[in-house]
Amino acid sequence: MSGAHSTDDGTDSGDRHTAGAYDVRNVIAGLIGLYGVVLVVMGLAGSSEQDMVKTGGVNANLWSGIVMVVVALAFVLWTRLRPVVVDPGAAVDGSEAAEGAAEDRGPAHES
Amino acid sequence: MVLAADDTLRLDASFIDYALVVAYFAVVMLIGFAARRRVSDSLDFFLSGRSLPAWVTGLAFISANLGAVEIIGMSANGAQYGMPTMHYFWIGAVPAMLFLGVVMMPFYYGSKVRSVPEFMRRRFGTGAHLVNALSFALAQVLIAGINLFLLATIVEALLGWALWISLIVAAVVVLSYITLGGLSAAIYNEVLQFFVIVAALLPLTLIGLNRVGGVGGLIDRVQASPGGEGEQLSSWPATELSGFENPVWSTIGIVFGLGFVLSFGYWTTNFVEVQRAMATKSMSAARSTPVIGSFPKMFVPFIVVVPGMIAAVLVPEITALKAGEESSLTYNEAILALIRDVLPNGLLGVAIAGLLAAFMAGMAANISAFNTVFSYDLWQQYVKKDRPDDYYLRVGRWATVGATVVAIGTALIAAGYSNLMNYLQTLFGLFNAPLFATFILGMFWKRMTPTAGWAGLVSGTGAALAVFVMNETGVITLPGQGAAFVAAGAAFVVDIAVSVVVSQVTAPKPVAELAGLVYSETPKEVRTDPEAHRLPWWQSPTKLAGISLVMVIVLNVIFR
Numbered sequence: 001m002s003g004a005h006s007t008d009d010g011t012d013s014g015d016r017h018t019a020g021a022y023d024v025r026n027v028i029a030g031l032i033g034l035y036g037v038v039l040v041v042m043g044l045a046g047s048s049e050q051d052m053v054k055t056g057g058v059n060a061n062l063w064s065g066i067v068m069v070v071v072a073l074a075f076v077l078w079t080r081l082r083p084v085v086v087d088p089g090a091a092v093d094g095s096e097a098a099e100g101a102a103e104d105r106g107p108a109h110e111s
Numbered sequence: 112m113v114l115a116a117d118d119t120l121r122l123d124a125s126f127i128d129y130a131l132v133v134a135y136f137a138v139v140m141l142i143g144f145a146a147r148r149r150v151s152d153s154l155d156f157f158l159s160g161r162s163l164p165a166w167v168t169g170l171a172f173i174s175a176n177l178g179a180v181e182i183i184g185m186s187a188n189g190a191q192y193g194m195p196t197m198h199y200f201w202i203g204a205v206p207a208m209l210f211l212g213v214v215m216m217p218f219y220y221g222s223k224v225r226s227v228p229e230f231m232r233r234r235f236g237t238g239a240h241l242v243n244a245l246s247f248a249l250a251q252v253l254i255a256g257i258n259l260f261l262l263a264t265i266v267e268a269l270l271g272w273a274l275w276i277s278l279i280v281a282a283v284v285v286l287s288y289i290t291l292g293g294l295s296a297a298i299y300n301e302v303l304q305f306f307v308i309v310a311a312l313l314p315l316t317l318i319g320l321n322r323v324g325g326v327g328g329l330i331d332r333v334q335a336s337p338g339g340e341g342e343q344l345s346s347w348p349a350t351e352l353s354g355f356e357n358p359v360w361s362t363i364g365i366v367f368g369l370g371f372v373l374s375f376g377y378w379t380t381n382f383v384e385v386q387r388a389m390a391t392k393s394m395s396a397a398r399s400t401p402v403i404g405s406f407p408k409m410f411v412p413f414i415v416v417v418p419g420m421i422a423a424v425l426v427p428e429i430t431a432l433k434a435g436e437e438s439s440l441t442y443n444e445a446i447l448a449l450i451r452d453v454l455p456n457g458l459l460g461v462a463i464a465g466l467l468a469a470f471m472a473g474m475a476a477n478i479s480a481f482n483t484v485f486s487y488d489l490w491q492q493y494v495k496k497d498r499p500d501d502y503y504l505r506v507g508r509w510a511t512v513g514a515t516v517v518a519i520g521t522a523l524i525a526a527g528y529s530n531l532m533n534y535l536q537t538l539f540g541l542f543n544a545p546l547f548a549t550f551i552l553g554m555f556w557k558r559m560t561p562t563a564g565w566a567g568l569v570s571g572t573g574a575a576l577a578v579f580v581m582n583e584t585g586v587i588t589l590p591g592q593g594a595a596f597v598a599a600g601a602a603f604v605v606d607i608a609v610s611v612v613v614s615q616v617t618a619p620k621p622v623a624e625l626a627g628l629v630y631s632e633t634p635k636e637v638r639t640d641p642e643a644h645r646l647p648w649w650q651s652p653t654k655l656a657g658i659s660l661v662m663v664i665v666l667n668v669i670f671r
Contacts, residue, residue: 022145024299025166028306031138035131035310035461042127042457051455056322061457064314070305084164 033072039065053102113133120268120444122451128460135307135464139288139300146299164401165396165505165650167302169403172387174301175413177259177308178473180254182415182466184532186449189412189419190429191530193333194670195392196419199532200412205405207378207654212402216652218554218630220397228488229549234553234620234628236664237492237565240537242568243546244488250512250542251481256476257302257531258523261443263522265466268447282515285474289511297476304468305407310463311458312414315446318453319421325571336433345647365596373539373597376547383476398652405659409666422449423586441529469505478514486509536595537579544599545571548606556601556614557622557629563613571606574597 043062051060137485189197227246232240253545263277272280309419323329378384378401388400422445432438440448450462486507532625543568549567553559578598589596592641625632 015660024302027138027142028303031135031303032306032310034134035307038127038131039457039461048455054453054455055318057323058318060314060318060455064310064458064461068310 009011018066023084025075029072029075029079032068032075036068036070040069041065081101117367119211120440120447120451121271122265122268122447122459122463123456124269124463125456128456130462131457131460132464132467133469138303139468142299152164160277163298163392163396165392165399165403168387168400170305170407171298171390171393172384172400172404173408174308175297175387175472175476177305177382177411177469178476179470180473180531180535181256181411182265182308182312182469183261183446184530184535185412185415185444186419186422186446187530188532189416189422190445191419191433191442193423194416194418196416196539197412197666197670200409200416201653201663201667203374204378205409205659207374208401208405208408209659210375211379211385212388212398212400212652213656216398216401216619218392218633219385220389220394221627221633227382227546228484230550230553230628231564232488232492234548234625235559235650236561238561239564239568240488241548242565244281244484244492246542246546246568246572247404248481248484248489250538251484252478252517253521253524253538254535255474255481255514255518256478256523257525257535258470258477258599259518260522260525261531262467262470262474263465264444264447265470267464268444268451274526278519281391282519283469285478286512286515288480290470297472298387300468300472301387304465304472307461308465308469311462312554314458315450315454316414316418316421317460319425319449320420323421323425329421329424330403333420336424336430338480361593367596367600370543372547372603373536373596375551376543376599376603377539380543380546380550383480395646395650396651399650399655402655402659405656405663409659414540417546418449419445420533422446427448428454439653443529443531474518476516478511481514482507482510485514533595537598540595540598540602541572541575541579544575544602545606548603549610552610553629554617555630557625557631558614560614560617560619563610566613570609571602573603574605577601589648 041063042063043059185199188199228240228244231243248463258282260279262281263274266272266281267274270277320326320329323332336547384401387396391397391400419442423433424430426445426448427442428438428440429448430443431510432440450459454462486503490506490510491498491503505561525531525534545568547569549564552567553564575598578587578594578601581599582594622632627633
């Protein structure tokens with residue numbers, strides 16, 4: 001569904017704006033990216049002999065870290081290219097279905 | 112390296128590992144805190160669920176299910192039975208998810224039925240509602256016990272504490288997670304959690320495969336292992352999994368018991384799951400939610416079941432267990448033992464973060480579902496009516512604490528099972544199968560009466576219980592998960608039969624009261640999305656479901 005909002009980046013008219021830092025994709029990118037960087041550093045710092053026995057001779061931290069960094073960058077890129085636009089005006093008259101779902105979760109919010 | 116006594120599993124975590132775990136929970140707590148403070152309307156947008164993209168709700172949909180059960184239970188099953196475990200995904204999940212998206216979701220979304228107990232009350236009145244609310248509350252506390260037990264297993268493996276101390280610590284941690292608002296951003300966290308789990312399990316699988324000499328090496332070693340000449344490597348007919356000796360009956364048991372009653376019962380009546388789909392903007396997006404979820408779902412077993420199989424040939428304790436020798440570990444610990452033997456520090460931290468996150472969120476969801484049903488469906492409905500809202504919120508808080516304490520007790524029940532899937536499937540047979548029967552009959556048959564509603568539920572649960580007791584006492588013997596499949600089938604058949612018979616002799620509700628509750632009485636406009644024909648194929652739920660179905664059939668054929 002994000003596709004439906006794709007072209008409205010940066011419109012500052014009224015309440016419409018992009019989700020920014022709270023876009024869930026940015027949070028995913030942040031955490032996975034952090035993990036990736038830490039693992040790459042650990043991998044470059046060198047694996048102990050014991051680790052090499054565990055992994056069967058692969059520098060697992062390094063390779064996993066690289067993949068995680070790439071995935072994180074892909075998420076950042078996706079967010080940049082297809083930002084989610086927040087439109088509170090549209091949200092207020094949202095469908096009853098959404099309200100019902102929110103009600104169902106209601107007690108969980110407070111507990 | 113300090114090792115604890117030989118009989119316990121220890122993960123040798125370093126400072127960095129703990130730091131990675133802390134980083135995850137810091138992010139979750141921050142989101143929870145920000146959500147409660149409503150610091151940003153962007154965040155509100157993501158949490159209020161007014162217009163979430165379908166890929167977000169789709170991932171949350173399977174992530175809500177990718178908890179302890181899935182990771183520990185399915186890897187335990189993979190270690191014990193091998194490839195037949197794939198049925199839980201390809202037969203026991205994907206078809207039901209597609210059915211939910213294509214057939215049921217228009218009805219849910221359009222008819223404003225939001226939860227199963229609510230449906231029961233409006234369709235059948237208080238009798239069925241009370242039975243359903245009670246059995247639901249009980250089921251949630253029992254399943255919360257499984258999650259808590261598994262959480263405690265990790266605490267035990269990390270810190271080396273005794274199980275009962277670990278249980279209490281884990282319970283306190285979950286309580287603070289709920290209180291600090293981790294749950295108020297549930298959908299948000301679930302999406303995040305999905306990626307952390309994949310980041311943990313994918314390297315585990317690949318490194319594990321590397322250790323056993325690739326896919327070919329795994330096949331050779333499984334064949335050489337005890338029971339390997341049997342059917343560890345082919346998914347059908349799964350006689351060891353179901354416990355039926357006859358392959359035909361085994362296939363029927365799996366298709367009807369697991370594939371139809373258990374899985375349709377689980378996926379179509381589980382309102383924790385259905386709520387995820389309700390958080391979307393349009394009917395089409397709601398229908399797409401389970402359909403999109405089915406794509407990752409069909410590949411999840413490759414990073415869950417396969418590590419279990421690797422553990423069975425690589426971890427000495429599990430190999431010994433499989434050979435029928437004394438072992439200090441159970442199948443439930445297969446994946447933890449593999450993590451211990453295969454992941455270096457660093458990746459170990461990612462794995463621990465992913466597992467803790469999954470179990471904690473799973474238990475938090477159980478407790479919160481219990482809390483909702485207890486305070487609103489039971490307390491408000493039957494004990495103290497018409498009190499102000501904050502009264503029920505207080506009740507809810509005490510229910511949360513109470514449920515957590517009770518879960519410590521039910522965790523000890525779970526601790527008694529060496530393969531938790533056997534236990535869990537039994538619970539599903541008891542609670543979900545009759546519910547599904549009553550639900551689906553009440554939805555499509557307007558003649559079904561209120562009395563039939565509760566009578567069917569009670570007799571269906573009774574039938575499942577009878578099968579369970581007969582299997583426990585040795586009247587029938589089905590060693591694998593067959594007893595659960597039979598119990599589920601019996602519950603379904605008895606429930607339908609009793610409901611039909613009782614409906615013949617009792618008075619139905621007036622047809623006018625059934626609008627939105629029975630399929631034939633719900634206007635077509637309510638059930639369809641007027642915008643549907645304008646969507647491209649990749650947003651059309653039915654076309655996506657078709658692709659998903661073809662893919663899952665291909666997977667079944669490849670790995671038969």
